[in-house]
Amino acid sequence: MYENLDIITIGESLIEFSTDRPLSFADTFTKFYGGDTLAVAVSALRSGSKVGYITKVKNDGFGEYLLDAWQMEGLDSGQVKFADFQNGIYFTGQKNNKVEMQFYRKKTAPSTLCIDDIDFDYIKSAKFIFATGFVQSLSLSCRETVREVFKFARKNGIHVGYYPNFRHTELSRDEAVEMFEEVKDYISIIFINTKDDLIFETESPDNLITKLADSQLENALIIKNGVGIWSLDRTESSYIDMIQFEPKDLTGYTSAIIGAYISSRLKGDSRIDSLRYANVLGSIQASKTGAIRSIPKREKVMELLGKYYG
Numbered sequence: 001m002y003e004n005l006d007i008i009t010i011g012e013s014l015i016e017f018s019t020d021r022p023l024s025f026a027d028t029f030t031k032f033y034g035g036d037t038l039a040v041a042v043s044a045l046r047s048g049s050k051v052g053y054i055t056k057v058k059n060d061g062f063g064e065y066l067l068d069a070w071q072m073e074g075l076d077s078g079q080v081k082f083a084d085f086q087n088g089i090y091f092t093g094q095k096n097n098k099v100e101m102q103f104y105r106k107k108t109a110p111s112t113l114c115i116d117d118i119d120f121d122y123i124k125s126a127k128f129i130f131a132t133g134f135v136q137s138l139s140l141s142c143r144e145t146v147r148e149v150f151k152f153a154r155k156n157g158i159h160v161g162y163y164p165n166f167r168h169t170e171l172s173r174d175e176a177v178e179m180f181e182e183v184k185d186y187i188s189i190i191f192i193n194t195k196d197d198l199i200f201e202t203e204s205p206d207n208l209i210t211k212l213a214d215s216q217l218e219n220a221l222i223i224k225n226g227v228g229i230w231s232l233d234r235t236e237s238s239y240i241d242m243i244q245f246e247p248k249d250l251t252g253y254t255s256a257i258i259g260a261y262i263s264s265r266l267k268g269d270s271r272i273d274s275l276r277y278a279n280v281l282g283s284i285q286a287s288k289t290g291a292i293r294s295i296p297k298r299e300k301v302m303e304l305l306g307k308y309y310g
Contacts, residue, residue: 002125005076006049006266009261010149011037011135012054014088014103014111015062018249018290020080020097023102034090036111036132036165039252042299043259043281044288045075046297052076052126055084056109056117056184059205063087064111081117083109092251094170094289099249104136114141116147128262129153132234133164133199134236136179137171150186163191163258166198172196193223193254221261223254227275227282229261238272243283243308257282260301276309 017029025195031252044118045051057063059082072076088105101309123129129149136143154162162183166176176198184190190212194203198213205222209230213287229241247253260281264274281301288294 002122003076004050005052005126007034007044007130007262008052008054009037009041010054010113010129010131010146011035012088012105012108012138013053013057013066014037014090014105016065016090016291016293018092018094018293019288020094020248023091023093024095026093027061029091030290030293030294032290033069034252035088036134036252036255037130039292039295040130040259040262042073042165042292043256043295044263044286045073046295047260047261047263047277047281049263050076050092052122053078054079054113054114054118054122055079055248056113058083058085058087058109064249073103079117079119079122079245081113082266083112085109085112092249092289092291099251101251111138111140111142113145115120118145118149120152123149123152123158123178124156128159128161128283129160130163130258130262130283132162132169133166133176133179134170136183137166138174142185143182145181147186150183155189159188159255160186161191161258162187163193163252163254163279164199165196165263167196173201184212185190187205187215187217187297189219189221190217191221191223191254191258196225196254216289221258223257227261227279228255229271230274236271238275240275240279243279245287249289249291249294250286252295253282253286254286255291256295259295276305280304282307290296 018035088108169273260278
């Protein structure tokens with residue numbers, strides 16, 4: 001019997017090396033970890049939720065680092081498996097007031113995740129399951145795993161969250177649409193940042209809702225100069241403007257907002273209060289360097305909530 005969890009995310013873990021200098025000039029980097037679903041997991045965890053993470057790592061020094069770091073974080077990594085492929089790595093720096101990134105993520109351990117690695121009793125222990133389109137795109141086995149886990153979760157009354165996060169450099173729009181079509185009927189809530197959307201080709205929330213109207217989706221959280229949540233039956237919507245701040249590193253920004261929102265809603269907070277909480281957390285995260293190490297804990301977010309929202 002597994003401990004009851006609030007959220008389980010499935011995805012890709014990476015070793016992150018970050019610096020506030022251009023990559024060409026930097027001679028020292030700060031080591032941490034990254035990955036879109038991992039950022040969602042840690043954001044929810046630091047917001048007070050019980051969170052599990054499913055991935056695969058290589059059993060080497062970096063793999064040992066990841067497992068030790070997740071244990072210290074309080075992340076349930078009991079379902080993390082080992083693979084003979086390397087752990088993915090990426091470097092992030094600052095050049096001309098912009099973030100520059102270099103990834104080394106081909107044929108990595110997370111891409112070997114398959115349906116046989118999933119303990120479905122563990123999935124049953126959660127209230128909410130989350131994965132991204134980017135995880136689907138890692139390999140055919142990852143694609144199948146996301147689909148089957150989502151299908152199982154929906155059948156068993158578990159909420160399912162999905163952030164497409166497809167990359168133009170990784171695959172075509174037709175491929176992205178095909179992967180979304182495979183899972184859309186199992187999703188409870190979709191998270192969309194209009195700046196990185198590859199599927200819907202519109203920045204209008206109203207048009208997005210229209211395009212999603214024929215699915216089984218219940219809600220859409222859309223990031224566009226702010227954060228909004230829409231019921232797809234159009235009976236309810238809430239929107240708040242983005243907090244004005246000077247972003248330093250937007251790596252992981254959307255994932256941080258997603259994890260914060262999910263955590264807040266699972267605690268029983270209202271939609272608008274959850275949007276406010278996520279908005280503040282995202283502004284803190286993006287004002288510092290590093291996708292995950294910059295995510296604040298709930299106490300810090302609560303300190304600033306009153307400043308922005310009274």
